[in-house]
Amino acid sequence: MRYVQLDTPKPISKIGLGTWQFGSKEWGYGPEYERRAAEIVRRALDLGVTLFDTAELYGFGRSERILGAALGDDRGKVVVASKIFPLLPVAPVVQQRAVASAARLGVDGIDLYQVHQANPVVADTTTMRGMRSLQDVGLVGEVGVSNYGLRRWRFAEAALGRRVLSNQVRYSMIDRGPEEDLIPYAEQAGRIVIAYSPLAQGFLSGRYDATNPPAGAVRRANPYFLPENLERGTALIATLREVADAHDATPSQIALAYVLRHPNVVAIPGASGVEQMERNAAAAEIDLTDDEYAALVAAAHAFRPVTGLAAVPRMVRARLGG
Numbered sequence: 554m555r556y557v558q559l560d561t562p563k564p565i566s567k568i569g570l571g572t573w574q575f576g577s578k579e580w581g582y583g584p585e586y587e588r589r590a591a592e593i594v595r596r597a598l599d600l601g602v603t604l605f606d607t608a609e610l611y612g613f614g615r616s617e618r619i620l621g622a623a624l625g626d627d628r629g630k631v632v633v634a635s636k637i638f639p640l641l642p643v644a645p646v647v648q649q650r651a652v653a654s655a656a657r658l659g660v661d662g663i664d665l666y667q668v669h670q671a672n673p674v675v676a677d678t679t680t681m682r683g684m685r686s687l688q689d690v691g692l693v694g695e696v697g698v699s700n701y702g703l704r705r706w707r708f709a710e711a712a713l714g715r716r717v718l719s720n721q722v723r724y725s726m727i728d729r730g731p732e733e734d735l736i737p738y739a740e741q742a743g744r745i746v747i748a749y750s751p752l753a754q755g756f757l758s759g760r761y762d763a764t765n766p767p768a769g770a771v772r773r774a775n776p777y778f779l780p781e782n783l784e785r786g787t788a789l790i791a792t793l794r795e796v797a798d799a800h801d802a803t804p805s806q807i808a809l810a811y812v813l814r815h816p817n818v819v820a821i822p823g824a825s826g827v828e829q830m831e832r833n834a835a836a837a838e839i840d841l842t843d844d845e846y847a848a849l850v851a852a853a854h855a856f857r858p859v860t861g862l863a864a865v866p867r868m869v870r871a872r873l874g875g
Contacts, residue, residue, distance in 0.1 A: 554567070554568065554600060554601030554837055555567045555813075557745060558816065559817075560743075561632075561718070562694060563630070563631065564603055565603060565632055565745065565819060566601060567818075567819050567820070568604075568819070568821075568822070568834050568836060568837045569602060569603075569604030569606055569634075569747070570597045570602055570605050570823070570824065571749060571821035571823045572605065572606060572607045572616045572619070572823070573607075573611050573616065574616075574823050574825070575590050575619040575620060587619060589825075589826060590623060591619075591622070591623040592827050593824050593826065593827055594620065595623065596827045596830050597834070600830070601834070602631075603630075603631045604631070604747075605624065605631055605634065606634040606635075606636075606721070606749075606821045607633075607634070607635050608636035608637075608638070608669055609635065609636065609638055609653070609654050610638045610669060614653075614657050617654055617657035618657045620658065621633075621659040621660065622659070628658070629660075631664075632664040632665055633658055633660055634663070634665035634697070635654045635658065635665075635666060636666070636667040636669040636699055637651065637654070638650075639668055639669055639670055639671070639672040639675070639680070642668060642675050642679070643675060643679045643683070644679050644682040644683035645683065647680055647687070648683050648686060648687060651663060651666055651687050651693060652692065654666075655692060661692075662691055662694060663692065665696075665697050665718065666684065666687065666695075666697065667698055667699050667721060668698045668699060668701075669699050669700070670699060671700060671705055676712075677705065677708055677709040677712045680712075681709055681712035681713040682712075685713055695716075695719070696713055696715070696716075697718055697719035697720065698721070699720065699722070700721070700722060700723075701720050701722075703734045703735055703738055716742075717744070718745055719744065719746070719747050720735055720739070720745075720746055721746075721747035721748075721821075722746060724748035724749070724750075724751060724820075725750055725751050725752060725753045725757060725808065725811075726753070726757060726789075726811050726812070726849060727756065727757070727789070727853055727856055727858070728753065731746055731748075736815050736817065736818060739818070740816065740817045743817075744817065745817055745818070745819060746815070746817060746819075747818075747820075747821055748812045748819065748820040748821065751820040751821075752808055752822055753775075754775055754777070754778075756778065756783075757790070758803075758804055758805045758808075759790045777858055779858075785858060786856055788856070789855070790804060792849060792851075792852035793807050793849070795848075796848065796849060802835075802836070803832060805832065805833075806835060806836040806839060807836075807839070809833060809836035809837075809839075810839040810841050811841065813837060814841060
């Protein structure tokens with residue numbers, strides 16, 4: 554395993570484990586998945602994974618409980634990250650929600666506590682006042698944000714009066730927005746971009762095509778999985794396979810290696826089983842050549858999916874089987 558080269562109290566692994574699926578039925582993994590979650594966490598620890606990300610919203614607290622129980626006595630050795638759902642993120646609420654999350658996780662302190670989404674009404678001034686109080690009493694180590702643009706990330710940091718260590722955003726080969734400003738800022742300022750959905754919810758795995766769409770409510774709601782987009786992605790997946798063959802790897806591992814090529818980016822893919830966790834962790838060791846990276850960039854730029862409003866009628870037809 555490789556780690557981010559930053560001055561953090563605990564090392565942060567380049568591959569972490571995202572736990573949205575822990576206790577969440579919408580992923581379609583079935584009731585037995587909750588029992589497998591502990592096995593996935595234990596194997597992640599064996600592989601040197603130190604970053605475990607959850608949120609109070611995931612399974613309405615169940616993900617935090619499952620993760621905390623699975624980590625057991627190792628909770629103090631790793632970076633436990635959670636997120637507050639910012640329904641009313643004024644300072645007292647932030648403090649109360651952190652206490653509740655820490656209790657569900659079974660920890661004395663949350664290593665990285667993040668604002669799950671920028672609130673359009675409540676300013677970060679009051680939110681960060683609550684975060685600062687939590688840091689002052691030792692309940693929170695580092696503060697992070699999620700789904701923030703660069704300007705608001707920097708404003709949040711000014712409001713906190715300390716570093717806002719991380720910004721957790723959607724980032725993958727086909728969601729490359731963070732490359733424009735967030736990643737350059739992280740590298741310049743010594744911050745971290747945490748990439749969620751680094752495999753575009755499995756689109757980049759090569760497992761799905763127009764005749765084999767995914768199951769599960771989350772993926773069915775993603776326009777990338779429209780039959781037309783799966784067809785349009787054929788060339789991109791072919792390039793991933795070509796690079797993967799050169800490394801005796803899988804397309805998913807190459808897609809992860811793509812985002813990890815940036816020194817201040819970590820990825821938090823989920824895992825449906827121990828084997829997938831092992832493959833994800835191994836991706837941290839893959840070094841892409843300049844030519845391979847350029848080929849991936851070109852293939853990603855050539856992919857033109859149907860998204861936004863144009864995707865809505867197609868999604869309705871796909872859902873209705875038309």
